[in-house]
Amino acid sequence: MNYPQGVSAQDFDSALDEFRRIVGADNVFISEADVALYRDAYSPKWGESDELVASAAVAPTTVEQVQAIVKAANRLRIPLFAISTGKNLGYGGSAPNMSGSVIVDLKLLNKIIEVDDKRNFCIVEPGVSYFDLYNYIQERGLKLMMDVPDPGWGSPLGNALDHGVGYTLGNYRDHFGSHCGMEVVLPDGELLRTGMAAVPGAETWGENKYGYGAYVDGLFAQSNFGIVTKMGFWMMPQPEHYLSCMVKVPRYEDIIPLIDTVNYLEDQGLIGHPRYGCPMDSLCLMWEPESYKTTRELMQLNNQPGGASVAEYQSYAQNHGLEYWNVVLNFYGPKKTLFANWEYAQEKFADIPGVQFEQLESYSLPIAKKDQQKLRHQVALGIPNMSIFSIGARSEAMPNPDDGHAWFAPIVPRNGKAFIKAHEVFCKAAKELGLTSAPIARTNVPQTWQYRSYIYLFPFFISRSDKEQNRKAVDQFITLVKLAAEHGWTEYRTAPIFQDIVASTYSFNNNALLRFQSLLKDTVDPNGIIAPGRGGIWPKRYREDA
Numbered sequence: 001m002n003y004p005q006g007v008s009a010q011d012f013d014s015a016l017d018e019f020r021r022i023v024g025a026d027n028v029f030i031s032e033a034d035v036a037l038y039r040d041a042y043s044p045k046w047g048e049s050d051e052l053v054a055s056a057a058v059a060p061t062t063v064e065q066v067q068a069i070v071k072a073a074n075r076l077r078i079p080l081f082a083i084s085t086g087k088n089l090g091y092g093g094s095a096p097n098m099s100g101s102v103i104v105d106l107k108l109l110n111k112i113i114e115v116d117d118k119r120n121f122c123i124v125e126p127g128v129s130y131f132d133l134y135n136y137i138q139e140r141g142l143k144l145m146m147d148v149p150d151p152g153w154g155s156p157l158g159n160a161l162d163h164g165v166g167y168t169l170g171n172y173r174d175h176f177g178s179h180c181g182m183e184v185v186l187p188d189g190e191l192l193r194t195g196m197a198a199v200p201g202a203e204t205w206g207e208n209k210y211g212y213g214a215y216v217d218g219l220f221a222q223s224n225f226g227i228v229t230k231m232g233f234w235m236m237p238q239p240e241h242y243l244s245c246m247v248k249v250p251r252y253e254d255i256i257p258l259i260d261t262v263n264y265l266e267d268q269g270l271i272g273h274p275r276y277g278c279p280m281d282s283l284c285l286m287w288e289p290e291s292y293k294t295t296r297e298l299m300q301l302n303n304q305p306g307g308a309s310v311a312e313y314q315s316y317a318q319n320h321g322l323e324y325w326n327v328v329l330n331f332y333g334p335k336k337t338l339f340a341n342w343e344y345a346q347e348k349f350a351d352i353p354g355v356q357f358e359q360l361e362s363y364s365l366p367i368a369k370k371d372q373q374k375l376r377h378q379v380a381l382g383i384p385n386m387s388i389f390s391i392g393a394r395s396e397a398m399p400n401p402d403d404g405h406a407w408f409a410p411i412v413p414r415n416g417k418a419f420i421k422a423h424e425v426f427c428k429a430a431k432e433l434g435l436t437s438a439p440i441a442r443t444n445v446p447q448t449w450q451y452r453s454y455i456y457l458f459p460f461f462i463s464r465s466d467k468e469q470n471r472k473a474v475d476q477f478i479t480l481v482k483l484a485a486e487h488g489w490t491e492y493r494t495a496p497i498f499q500d501i502v503a504s505t506y507s508f509n510n511n512a513l514l515r516f517q518s519l520l521k522d523t524v525d526p527n528g529i530i531a532p533g534r535g536g537i538w539p540k541r542y543r544e545d546a
Contacts, residue, residue, distance in 0.1 A: 001030075002055045004079045004100030006541065011076045012055070015102070018072035019058045022065050027108075029057040038086065038103045040093035042404025044462045044470040044477075045497060052095045052496055054081065057103035063185065063229045069104060070227065071189035073529045077541075080104050081531050082227040084126035084158025087151070090407040090459065091162065092495035097533030098542070109229060114206065117142040121180060121206030123232045126157040130384040143238040145365075145382040147172040149449075152384020157231045161221045163450075163493055167273045167379040169332065170266060170451030172236045176221050177451075180209040183230035184220055187525035192226065206232035222493070223517070224531035225524055241335040242381060244361040245342055248323035250354040252310045252442065255325050256416030259446065261348050262327055263414060266451075270341045272330040273380065276446050279322040280313050282439030283458065286398055287388070291376070294396045295320075306430035307441020325445070328360065330380050335364070405459035406473070406498075408438065408480060409447075410489040414454045419446055422456045422489070429483055437461050437473050455492060481505065496533065503536020518543070 003012050019028045029035060038054045045051040060066045073080050081101040086094030110127030130152040137144050147166035149159055160175035172178050181197035195211040196204040219225050249258050262274045277284050282302050284292045301308035317324050329345060331338040349355050360376060367381060378385050412422045423442050430440040438460045447455040460473040478501055484490055485505035494502045506513050517537045528539025
């Protein structure tokens with residue numbers, strides 16, 4: 001048994017007995033095989049002595065049971081780590097920040113409380129997946145469109161609490177930003193509701209997120225101040241039509257006017273998620289093998305640490321009749337309006353020499369099932385699926401796939417010159433580090449899921465059989481986190497093993513932010529039982545032990 005730090009075997013066994021009394025023996029899991037299901041399948045520490053693993057798991061079915069579990073854990077000082085569906089692959093999966101923690105698995109809290117397609121909101125529990133909510137909407141013929149991430153087996157609640165993102169309009173694809181009101185079990189077991197949900201009998205839980213007074217919802221995202229058991233979300237009314245078009249530009253430096261124009265269109269509310277692409281980019285080749293084709297020549301260019309030079313990629317593109325960059329623009333709304341907006345967009349891009357335009361898809365909504373499989377990106381229409389796993393599948397771009405990946409995901413300024421600077425910084429570092437386990441090149445594209453933010457995303461690939469490769473990847477990851485911070489960039493989200501180092505980069509005024517968070521932690525959770533270390537926030541009992 002992997003006992004939590006500072007917890008005796010006697011107290012731990014007493015806690016398990018309490019948990020069995022609360023939820024029943026069938027919903028307390030202690031066998032090695034059961035607990036192994038909560039490992040991070042993509043952990044770069046897989047099989048190492050310091051891999052972050054749980055000691056046990058408990059699966060409540062009601063909010064009252066969650067409260068009772070927390071109260072019992074408080075008495076016996078047992079650290080808990082709550083998960084929704086635990087599908088956070090690439091960012092830690094369902095593994096806790098501190099080994100030995102007991103997983104509170106909320107998958108059985110799976111009620112869809114309310115969905116309203118006139119006021120356009122929903123209220124759900126943590127065990128509800130994107131597939132569950134989508135099926136609920138489709139079965140009832142509700143006129144709503146979800147915003148979903150990749151893949152669709154995750155939880156809207158859990159994804160939002162880790163600042164997860166999606167693919168439609170900016171105000172919906174920021175999933176925490178589009179949440180509205182929540183219910184939280186605090187570290188002492190008390191039940192809290194926020195916003196209008198705090199008003200007994202209020203019918204506006206899913207409409208007004210602020211209510212009155214101090215706004216506290218943000219304290220419960222990427223943190224450890226409570227266990228969220230319900231959340232409301234604003235939802236997108238189903239538009240009449242969907243139009244998807246592509247803009248292609250021929251030269252590397254065209255990314256500057258391309259980004260400037262896309263930002264202008266999106267900030268006016270004319271387009272949804274802009275999806276940048278590059279026919280030579282390793283991630284594009286893995287994500288969309290049906291659209292982007294690799295060759296042996298391109299593999300040789302990409303397999304160099306830091307990739308090839310701009311001149312080499314430019315030559316390759318010209319020789320193969322390819323653009324250097326492209327961007328897919330998605331339009332939602334009345335059909336006439338969308339085509340007028342597309343015409344306007346073409347006028348705005350027209351000053352870029354050699355620019356090309358292509359209409360990709362045009363559908364009236366709701367889209368027929370026979371047409372769904374034809375979609376280039378089902379997520380652009382709120383249809384959950386599992387296609388993103390193509391990134392790890394065997395393909396021409398990845399002939400020898402590894403066993404997983406950890407995402408490196410710093411936020412960089414939303415303009416072309418800054419993105420070129422990020423290319424320079426990371427490609428230079430990759431060459432100096434001899435970094436081959438992550439695809440970094442002058443072809444990396446901006447990821448635009450978070451509205452008004454660009455994420456410079458690439459994975460570090462992980463192998464369960466090559467521990468030396470994994471150790472090197474961890475060291476390189478940490479080196480790049482520190483390097484990015486020197487330029488004012490840092491992660492928006494990361495796996496537990498990197499959360500301390502990422503939290504430390506938010507270091508203004510001698511880490512005033514982390515010191516304030518620690519003060520809050522010690523006040524609301526003096527026994528330090530809720531997710532010790534989550535978001536880099538450690539309770540006093542473990543800070544002192546450290």
